[in-house]
Amino acid sequence: MSSKKAFITGGSRGIGRGIARVLAKAGYDIAITYHTQQQEAQSLADEIKGMGRRCFYYQASLEKAHVPEExxxxxxKDLGGIDLLVCNAGITRHNSLLTVDSEFIDNLYGLNYRSYILCSKVAANYMVENKIEGSIIFISSTRGIRAYPEDCIYGSFKAALIRAVESMALEMSHYGIRVNCIAPGATAIRGxxxxxxxTKSNFAKKIPAGRLGTPDEVGYLAEYLxxxxxxxxTGATIKIDGGLILPGMPEDSSEEAGYGWSRMRFKG
Incomplete structure (x- = not known):
């Protein structure tokens, strides 16, 4: 097993937790941030230590400008280096254009976009200075690829991550550092x-694969990348959504479906 080192923001639960678990199983020592769920961070650290790997966890309000770099x-420092940065921390919100306020935009910008860039700045500088051909991965969303109503803020910042990754990949390729993006679709984060x-949720019926994804599945993709x-x-954005936003799915405007896309039914 390797002794590579990974730092994952927002790693105490959901997709971030799945990524941390998969990477630890693959031999990485892990550091994560959490916002308020200290017990979940502690339980993850205990689980990872049970695998024979190290795990550090930090409370961090990443929406604050000075926190990501710190x-x-x-x-x-605690890991003794870094080979992989996974920027995952974020909040999901729907807000109407008619009611959104500047405080909401500022907070979402700080956490869902600025923190990714500033964490990457520190990790990339360390990799360059120490000649480490490492990897940076952003967790975006299929909502950064397809438009939805009441999503002009969250979806736009997720789209911005995809564009940032492309530019960063061009800049960092000279140093052997690869930068990629994962765009999950509907993913079960608990249970x-x-x-x-x-498969039991109504939303799962709208996914061609017939079910929600899992955090570990996103982790397997991160491990591979x-x-x-x-x-x-490098510079790639890979969807992991069970086919949710594939073009050509028939729109279902029935009251039962609401807005969105329904699974195609074949007869024969």
Missing amino acids: VTNKAI NFTLEEL ASDKARYI
Whole structure:
């Protein structure tokens, strides 16, 4: 097993937790941030330590301008270096254009976009100075690819991450540092993730795969993108959504479906 080191923002629960668990199983030492869920961060650290890996966790209000650089430097110091940065922290909000206010926009910008850039700045500088051909991964969303109502703020910042990754990949390629983006679709963030649980929601019926995704599945993709097997992949955004936003799905305007897309039914 390797002794590579990964720092994951927003790693105490949901997709971030899944990524941390998968990477720890692959041999990474882990550092994560959490916002308010200290017990969940502690339980993850205990789980990872049970795998024989190290795990550090930090409370961090990443929406504040000075925090991302400070906590990334701390993670690098505690880990003894960094090979992989996964920027995942964020909040999901729907807000109407008619009611949105500047405080909401500022907070979402600070957490969902600025923190990604500032964490990357610190990690990339360390990699360059220490000649580490590492990897940076942003967690965006399919909502950054397809438009939805009441999503002009959250969706726009997720789209901005995709564009940032492309520019960063061009800039960092000279140093052997790869930068990629993962765009998850509908993902179950709590529960035991049994097939029954993943398929029972009404929303799952709108996904061609017939179910929600799991955090670990996003983790497997992150592990691959950070591995030598993906050395020829940089500047890419990979959807992991069970086909949710594929073009050509018939729109269902019935009251039962509401807005969105329904699964195609084939007869034969």
